[in-house]
Amino acid sequence: MSFFKTLKNDLPASIVVFFVALPLCLGIALASGAPLFSGLIAGIIGGIVVGALSGSQIGVSGPAAGLAAIVLTSIGSLGGFENFLVAVVLGGVIQIVLGLLKAGIIGYYFPSSVIKGMLTGIGIIIILKQIPYFFGYIPGKGEGTFEQIFNSFTDLSLGSTLIALIGLGILILWSNVLTKKARIFQLIQGPLVAVVVGIIFFIVLGSSGTFEINPKSLVNVPIPSDISSFFGQFSFPNFEVITRGDVWLVAFTIALVASLETLLCVEATDKIDPEKRVTPTNRELLAQGTGNIISGLIGGLPITQVIVRSSANIQSGGKSKLSAIVHGFFLLISVIAIPKLLNLIPLSVLAAVLLIVGYKLAKPSTFVAMWKSGWKQLVPFVVTILGIVFIDLLWGIGLGLMVGVVVILFKSYQNSHFLHIEDESNGRHRIKMTLAEEVTFFNKGAILKELDSLPEDTYLTLDVRKTRFLDYDIVEILEDFSEKARNKNIDINLISERGVVENPESYIKFFKLRSKTA
Structure with a gap:
């Protein structure tokens, strides 16, 4: 019954998400240095399989830009795409284990500054890697990132560069101006328009003449002639490398980053969900892990929930997971029905799409906010x-x-106590030291420094009313200081929840008792 209630909203939304996902699937595969078909496989699995298993009603999964840098380096370091697929499968298994262990809250234990740095760094990597393709330069083997960029300026293709600039202009105009003018520009997404214009440009101008585009600078997905050839284009993992340590390292990296990106996207998507539904995070890890196992087994890229597609789904009126599932079927149909059309897309147009994606991840406003x-x-x-x-x-x-962690330790060192120096009376210094709520061995240095610097003939008041945990290392420092206090004529007055204690022996006993019971 609910299926038919939301179908009128989910079907149009699924079309929009399909138009957003198609160029992104191809573009992310390009950025990853993987076969372009692998990006489409990941989009299909992310839509149909993960969409069906996920507890999110409006989240959409597929290949993620955030994993492009990992895929790019790992394919080379592991010795080929088939070896890398083993890591994808293992990464999915690790995600399922994390889900079973109720690790859905893992994202909350990473500092927000590191997470923002991760997303920004990924955005910069995407931008740097797409610059050569933007100018129609096909990177050679062994070329470094900055070498590729330099060579792309000295050996650029006029046709690829022109259509890339046109595509970039369309994307900027679409997102900044046209989407605010009419709903039609929200339903028909800018990346799709840029891709269509790119195809038309290649057919009219790019096949020959001044603006000719090298066939190597076009999308190249397999064109099946029948069912058997369609299934023959899938890649399969080489499980002979499953015992290699570097494969497992990549697998753990994929699992960690994919889980983090998914959980961050879940949090962001739930916030913009008009119905304010809450996605079960542990179930999401199970769904994503299952999707990555299947994607890796048939030659697809790693999958995460993706904020670009999820937000497009919400903005287009999607109400349930049906829109994500149907968009996956649309991707499957496009792979079977229109591969020849896909092969007319210039890679420079996809690079323009990815430059916008990278910019959104590494916005200058993020740097300003962090500053x-x-x-x-x-x-x-x-x-x-x-x-x-x-x-x-x-x-x-x-x-x-x-x-x-170092920053936390430094702030812990600073915040262990507050020292207040009062005016002298009868020739004696009056100093009050208030201990923090939690005082651990990290604070030993700061407290010891303050105690040792106290002058002779001092009246010291220690306020521990707010202290709930006191490490035994601190107790030992205070015990040693009680001996030094006699020699320096320092009187100690303790203010605690139990009242005022006016001699060192009693306050040491108090601290020992407190450290045992805390």
Whole structure:
């Protein structure tokens, strides 16, 4: 019954999502250095399989730009696409394990500065990798990213560059102007229009003459002649490499990043859902893991829930998961029915689409916001980006996390106590030290430094009324200080929930009792 209630909303929405997903599936495969057909496989599986299993009513899954950098480097490092597919399958298995272990809250344990740095770094990588294709340059083997960019300027294709600029102009005009003018421009998406214009340009001008586009600079998906040849174009994992450590490392990386990206997308999608439904995150990990296992087994890219498609689904009026499932069937039909048409799409147009995707991930406004939020957010953010761009994604995330932990320790060192110096009376210093709510061994250095710097003839008041946890290491410091206090003529007055204690022996006993019971 609910199927028919939402069909009138979900069917039009699924068409819009299909038009958004088709160029993105091809473009992300291009950015990943993988066969273009693998992007379509991932889109189909993400729509039909993950859409059916997911608990999200309006989320749409498919190949994600956030994994493009991992795929690109891993295909080369693992020795081929078939070896990489093993890591995709294993990554899906790990995601299912995470779902069974109720690890759906894993995203909450990563600092937001590192997550934003990860997405921004991925956006920069996408932009850098698409610049050569934008100018019609086909990168050769062994060329570094910046070498490819330099060579693309010295050996550009006039036809590819012109249609890429036209496509980029269409995308900017569509998103910034036309979508605000009429609903028709929301239903017909800019990426689709850019792709259609690219096909027309190639047919009219790009096949010969001044604006000729090299056939190598066009989409190249297999064209099946019958059912058997259609199934023959799928790639299958080489399970002979399943015992290799580097394969498992890539698998864990895929599982971690895909899960994080999915959970972040789930959180964002639930926020913009008009009906404010809540997606079960553990079930989502199970659905995504299943989708990645199937996608890897038949030659597809890794899958995540994707905010671009999900938001397009919501904006187009999608009400249930039916729209995601139907869009997957539309992708399947397009692979079977119109592969010749797909092969007329210039790669430079897809590069233009991906430049916009990369820009949205690495907006200048994000850098400004992180700058304004202070150095504690900015430093892990920048370190994560630099690690991703100049090393790889896993290193970038790891370095960002390490810096984030150092920042936390530094702030913990600073915030363990508050020292208030009062005026002198009868020739004695009056100093009040208030301990924080939690005081651990990280705070030893700061507290020890303050206690050792107290001058002779001091009246010290220790306020522990807010302290709920006191590490035994701190108790030992205070115990040692009680001996030093006698020699320096320092009197200690303790203010606690139990009242006022005015001698060192009693306050040490109090602290020992507190550390045992905390």
